[in-house]
Amino acid sequence: xxxxxxxxxxxxxxxxxxxxxxxxxxxxxxxxxxxxxxxxxxxxxxxxxxxxxxxxxxxxxxxxxxxxxxxxxxxxxxxxxxxxxxxxxxxxxxxxxxxxxxxxxxxxxxxxxxxxxxxxxxxxxxxxxxxxxxxxxxxxxxxxxxxxxxxxxxxxxxxxxxxxxxxxxxxxxxxxxxxxxxxxxxxxxxxxxxxxxxxxxxxxxxxxxxxxxxxxxxxxxxxxxxxxxxxxxxxxxxxxxxxxxxxxxxxxxxxxxxxxxxxxxxxxxxxxxxxxxxxxxxxxxxxxxxxxxxxxxxxxxxxxxxxxxxxxxxxxxxxxxxxxxxxxxxxxxxxxxxxxxxxxxxxxxxxxxxxxxxxxxxxxxxxxxxxxxxxxxxxxxxxxxxxxxxxxxxxxxxxxxxxxxxxxxxxxxxxxxxxxxxxxxxxxxxxxxxxxxxxxxxxxxxxxxxxxxxxxxxxxxxxxxxxxxxxxxxxxxxxxxxxxxxxxxxxxxxxxxxxxxxxxxxxxxxxxxxxxxxxxxxxxxxxxxxxxxxxxxxxxxxxxxxxxxxxxxxxxxxxxxxxxxxxxxxxxxxxxxxxxxxxxxxxxxxxxxxxxxxxxxxxxxxxxxxxxxxxxxxxxxxxxxxxxxxxxxxxxxxxxxxxxxxxxxxxxxxxxxxxxxxxxxxxxxxxxxxxxxxxxxxxxx
Numbered sequence: 001x002x003x004x005x006x007x008x009x010x011x012x013x014x015x016x017x018x019x020x021x022x023x024x025x026x027x028x029x030x031x032x033x034x035x036x037x038x039x040x041x042x043x044x045x046x047x048x049x050x051x052x053x054x055x056x057x058x059x060x061x062x063x064x065x066x067x068x069x070x071x072x073x074x075x076x077x078x079x080x081x082x083x084x085x086x087x088x089x090x091x092x093x094x095x096x097x098x099x100x101x102x103x104x105x106x107x108x109x110x111x112x113x114x115x116x117x118x119x120x121x122x123x124x125x126x127x128x129x130x131x132x133x134x135x136x137x138x139x140x141x142x143x144x145x146x147x148x149x150x151x152x153x154x155x156x157x158x159x160x161x162x163x164x165x166x167x168x169x170x171x172x173x174x175x176x177x178x179x180x181x182x183x184x185x186x187x188x189x190x191x192x193x194x195x196x197x198x199x200x201x202x203x204x205x206x207x208x209x210x211x212x213x214x215x216x217x218x219x220x221x222x223x224x225x226x227x228x229x230x231x232x233x234x235x236x237x238x239x240x241x242x243x244x245x246x247x248x249x250x251x252x253x254x255x256x257x258x259x260x261x262x263x264x265x266x267x268x269x270x271x272x273x274x275x276x277x278x279x280x281x282x283x284x285x286x287x288x289x290x291x292x293x294x295x296x297x298x299x300x301x302x303x304x305x306x307x308x309x310x311x312x313x314x315x316x317x318x319x320x321x322x323x324x325x326x327x328x329x330x331x332x333x334x335x336x337x338x339x340x341x342x343x344x345x346x347x348x349x350x351x352x353x354x355x356x357x358x359x360x361x362x363x364x365x366x367x368x369x370x371x372x373x374x375x376x377x378x379x380x381x382x383x384x385x386x387x388x389x390x391x392x393x394x395x396x397x398x399x400x401x402x403x404x405x406x407x408x409x410x411x412x413x414x415x416x417x418x419x420x421x422x423x424x425x426x427x428x429x430x431x432x433x434x435x436x437x438x439x440x441x442x443x444x445x446x447x448x449x450x451x452x453x454x455x456x457x458x459x460x461x462x463x464x465x466x467x468x469x470x471x472x473x474x475x476x477x478x479x480x481x482x483x484x485x486x487x488x489x490x491x492x493x494x495x496x497x498x499x500x501x502x503x504x505x506x507x508x509x510x511x512x513x514x515x516x517x518x519x520x521x522x523x524x525x526x527x528x529x530x531x532x533x534x535x536x537x538x539x540x541x542x543x544x545x546x547x548x549x550x551x552x553x554x555x556x557x558x559x560x561x562x563x564x565x566x567x568x569x570x571x572x573x574x575x576x577x578x579x580x581x582x583x584x585x586x587x588x589x590x591x592x593x594x595x596x597x598x599x600x601x602x603x604x605x606x607x608x609x610x611x612x613x614x615x616x617x618x619x620x621x622x623x624x625x626x627x628x629x630x631x632x633x634x635x636x637x638x639x640x641x642x643x644x645x646x647x648x649x650x651x652x653x654x655x656x657x658x659x660x661x662x663x664x665x666x667x668x669x670x671x672x673x674x675x676x677x678x679x680x681x682x683x684x685x
Contacts, residue, residue: 028511029503029509029510029511029556029557029558030511031511031512031513031554031555032046032054032055032056032057032513032563033046033047033513033514033515033552033553033554034501035055035057036055037053037055037138037140038136038138038159038161039053039140039157040053040140041148041345041358041394042345042356042358042396047449047501047513047515048441048449048499050144050404050439050440050441050451050452051140051141051142051144051145051495052078052140052141052142052495052497052515052517052519052552053140054079054138054141055136055137056136056137056139057135057136058136058163058167061131061134061135061137062650063634063650064131065182065634065650065678067131067184067189067213067215068081068085068086068087068131069081069090069127069131069160070090070092072131073092073139074589074606074608075563075565075589075606075608076589077551077552077565077567078095078139078141078548078550078567079092079094079095079139079141080092080093080584080663080665081093082098082584082663083125083667084125084229084268084269084270084666084667085218085229085666085670085671086125086228086229086231086268086269087128087231087233087259088261088280088282089124089125089268089269090125090127091108091125091126091127092126092127092158093108093155093584093665094108094155094156094158095141095142095156095519095521095546095548095569096569096571096582096583096584097154097155097156097546097582098155099581099665107152107459108153108156109149109150109153109157110126110127110157110160111149111157111160112129112160112161112162112255112286112288112307113160113288114288114290114339114341115287115288115305115306115337115339116150116305116339116364117160117286118335118337118366119309119311120335120381120464121311121333122380122381123266123270123275124268124269124311125268125269128257128259128282129160129235129255129257129284130211130213130235132180132191132193132209133163133235133237134162134163135162135163135164135167136160136161137159137160138157138158138159139156139157139158139159140156140157140158141519141550142155142156142495143155143156143435143437143455143456143457144437144439144453144455144493144495146410146455146457147392147394147409147410147437148343148358148392148394148408148410150362150388150390150412151410151434151435151457151459151460152433152435152458152459152488152489154457154459154491154493154523162239162253162255163207163209163239164205164239165197165198165199165206165207165239165241166205166241168195169197169198169205173199173684173685174199174685175197175198175199175685176196176197176198176683176685177194177195177196177683178193178194178196178680178681178682178683179193179194180193180648180681181678181679182676182677182678182679183676183678184675184676184677185674185675185676186218186219186671186672186673186674186675187215187216187219187229187230187674188215188216189213189216190213190214190215191212191213192211192212193209193210193211194210195207195208195209196208196209203242203243203244204240204242204243205239205240205241205242206240207237207238207239208236208237208238209236210234210235210236211234211235212233212234213234214231214232215229215230215231216230217229217230218671218672218674219672220660220668220670220671221658221659221660221673222660222669223672226271226669226671227271227273228265228267228268228277230261231259231261232259232260233257234257234258236255236256237253237254237255239251239253239254247293248294249291249293250289251288251289251290251291251292252287252290253286253288254287254288255284255285256283256284256285257282257283257284257285258282258283258284259280259282260281260282261279261280263277263278263279263317264277264278264280265278266278266316266318266327267667269667270666270667270668271667271668275318275327276317276318276321276328278313278314278316278317279315280312281312281313282309282310282311283308283309284308284309284310285306285309286306287306288304288305288306289303289304289305290302290303297344297346298344298357299344299345299346300342300343300344301342301343301344301345302340302341303339303340304339305337305340306337306338307335307336307337308337309335309336310332310333310334311332311333311334312332312333313330313331314330314331315330316328326374326375329372329373329374329375331370331371331372331373332369332370332371333369333370333381334368334369334370335367336366337364337365337367338365339362339364340363340364341360341361341362342360342361342362343358344357344360345357345358350397352399353397353400354397354398354400355395355396355397357393357396358392358393358394358395359391359392359393359394360391360392361389361390361391362388362390362392363387363388363389363390364388365385365386365387366387366388366463367385368381368382368383368384368386370382370383377419377421377422379424379468379470380464380468381464381468382418382425382467382468382482383418383422383467384416384425384467385417386415386416386462386463387414387415387416387417388412388413388414388415391410391411392410392411393409394407394408394409395407395408402442402443403440403442404440404441405438405440406437406438406439406440406441407437407438407439408436408437408438408439409437410434410436411433411435412435412460413431413433414430414431414433414460415429416428416429416430416461416463416466418466418482418484422467422482424467424469424471424479424481425466425467425469425481425484428484429466429484429485429486431458431460431461431488433457433459433488434456434458435456435457436455437456438455439451439452439453439455440452440453448498448499448500449499449500449501450496450497450498450499451495451496451497451498451499452494452495452496452497453494453495454494455492455494456490456491456492456493457490457491458489458491459488459489459491461527465483465486465537465538466483466484466486466538467482467484468483468537468538469482469537477533478533479533480530480533480534480536480537481536481537482536482537483537483539486527486538486540488525489523489525489527489540491521491522491523492522493522494519494520495518495519495520496517496518496519497515497516497517498516499516500512500513505555507558510557511557512553512554512555512556514553514554515550515551515552515553516549517549517550517551518547518548519547519549519550520547521545521546521547522545523542523543523544523546524543525540525542525543526540526541526542526544526573527539527540541575542573542574543573543574544572544573544575544580545572546569546570546572546583547569547570547571548567548570549566549568550565550567550568551565551566551567552564552566559594559595559597560592560593560594560595561591561592561594561595561604562590562592563589563591564588564590565587565588565589566589567586567587567588569584569586571583579613579614581615582665583613583664584613584664584665585610585611585625585627585664586613587609587610587611589606589607589608589609590606590607590609591604591605591606591607592604593605600639600640601635601637602635603633603634603636604633604634605631605632606631606632606633607629607631608630609627609628609629610627610628610629610661610663611627612626613664615664622662622664625663628659629659630655630657630661630670631656631657632652632653632654632655632656633652633653633656634651634652634653635650635651635652636648636649636650637649646682646684647679647680647681648678648679648680648681648682649677649678649679649680650676650677650678651678652675652676653673653674653675653676654671654676655670655671655673655674656673658672658673659672660672
């Protein structure tokens with residue numbers, strides 16, 4: 001039976017309070033909250049940023065043996081993958097922002113190596129990649145991140161960084177070759193991987209990696225197969241880092257991910273036999289070029305990025321169904337986004353105050369396509385072009401007494417043009433968004449800190465919201481024209497919290513870090529679908545408020561470690577006084593583990609607890625989702641000497657007790673008990 005989340009949280013909070021009362025001393029070990037955040041603007045320890053941030057590093061990624069990138073966030077507060085556990089059905093929800101099957105562009109910004117990733121298609125996910133290609137993932141929760149990443153980041157930002165040779169080559173190694181094979185019992189799947197990293201000279205780093213994954217339909221805790229969850233996917237990653245001299249370097253990364261499925265479920269975000277099956281080929285490519293240099297006026301960073309996502313579908317089993325809907329036509333859907341970002345970071349003194357100033361500009365062009373075999377325009381996936389130009393600045397004023405003030409401002413102009421064939425969308429749509437913020441941190445005594453922010457951001461309407469339409473029919477003779485006069489959504493947010501950092505609590509050299517964050521957001525002019533005949537397809541009719549609390553804590557010692565992540569979010573749609581439909585269940589994640597250095601072993605237990613949620617009179621779908629909990633165990637064996645040196649063996653059991661559960665933001669029951677095994681051989685020279 002699932003444990004109640006309230007009871008578990010009370011016990012965890014009591015333990016957290018007891019530990020935090022100990023006398024702090026700076027520790028040698030580093031917890032996850034002590035990891036360096038690159039995406040805040042300046043490199044900072046996660047615990048010291050004035051915004052709730054979480055870093056998932058290379059070691060943690062490899063330990064998870066993830067099949068999908070969404071599994072990265074199982075132990076991170078305030079964020080989860082939503083839609084499904086299928087590899088082509090996932091998107092992300094941060095603090096109640098992010099949903100499927102509708103697009104949620106801008107409310108959560110996702111980047112990979114500086115390229116903005118976005119995809120929206122009916123009954124499909126939004127992010128496609130192999131989890132083994134990433135060595136660093138950062139989650140910046142809250143709209144304070146809009147300054148550097150884009151107006152309208154109501155929920156926050158997720159930053160994926162692919163691996164480079166430097167992630168694997170240490171202690172003067174020149175080259176490394178890694179072979180890996182993995183298997184999982186639920187779905188009888190597995191993967192093969194090959195990676196080669198080398199530094200042919202002191203100035204050049206090269207990495208090449210390839211992965212193949214395949215699996216049948218997985219089963220839920222009741223033993224029922226989740227139709228359409230089978231997959232077959234390949235990915236390639238290439239990375240180049242060239243150090244031009246001591247102050248300049250050039251980087252390049254290219255990743256391609258492909259999935260080719262025949263007779264898979266049309267719906268990849270939930271299970272429904274009514275939509276039938278389809279052949280679908282999904283290809284996602286990301287290419288970035290970077291240049292960094294230390295100049296007299298500051299450190300310069302320039303990123304040129306291309307993101308190209310293409311989904312080709314044909315041979316639908318339901319062709320002719322639903323009145324011959326274009327949903328089931330042979331169609332090529334896609335998004336291509338090109339962006340150029342340039343920013344300068346400079347540090348100088350203003351009187352007795354140290355100032356770090358980040359300023360720059362971004363230009364981007366997104367092209368949305370939908371080439372159908374029978375129609376020029378698809379009503380629910382209109383073609384169009386979105387162009388954005390933004391300038392931004394963020395300052396960090398360090399007054400030398402523990403107080404740091406961080407003002408920021410972003411101005412973003414967006415112009416959206418429909419495809420000329422769309423006669424239901426006449427003219428273009430322009431918006432100018434303003435995203436100001438004021439954040440601070442205050443180091444009280446070297447162990448306790450206070451932080452907070454006040455911010456406003458505006459989300460410009462997406463191509464889908466601006467140019468979608470419904471043509472006149474017999475039952476709706478007027479039709480629904482495109483909503484080119486939409487206003488941007490406006491969110492005003494406040495965030496406040498405190499941090500604690502201490503060490504030498506239970507043994508010499510251990511470390512304990514914790515962060516508690518409370519937040520509140522009010523969103524006006526929410527853009528929602530309007531199905532009234534004769535009115536625009538979308539309109540500004542909504543207002544919502546979302547507030548909650550997050551707790552992160554971590555303990556790290558030589559032989560034991562622990563993690564805690566708690567999130568409680570309340571959201572209400574004030575236009576109808578109902579529960580905000582994207583509100584996640586309250587959740588608690590716990591990890592307890594140990595190490596035996598003399599045996600080269602690391603092992604542990606992970607548990608996730610979710611509270612019941614009631615959506616209060618939901619018109620469609622399930623209204624009440626009960627509480628549930630899942631439990632995982634894992635063992636990691638990596639010999640560091642002897643004949644087995646270079647061997648890596650990882651074993652884990654997910655959902656140990658085969659719990660049958662459904663997360664409120666997914667469309668299916670979750671994966672049942674799953675045994676995972678990964679064996680790798682590393683050769684260094």
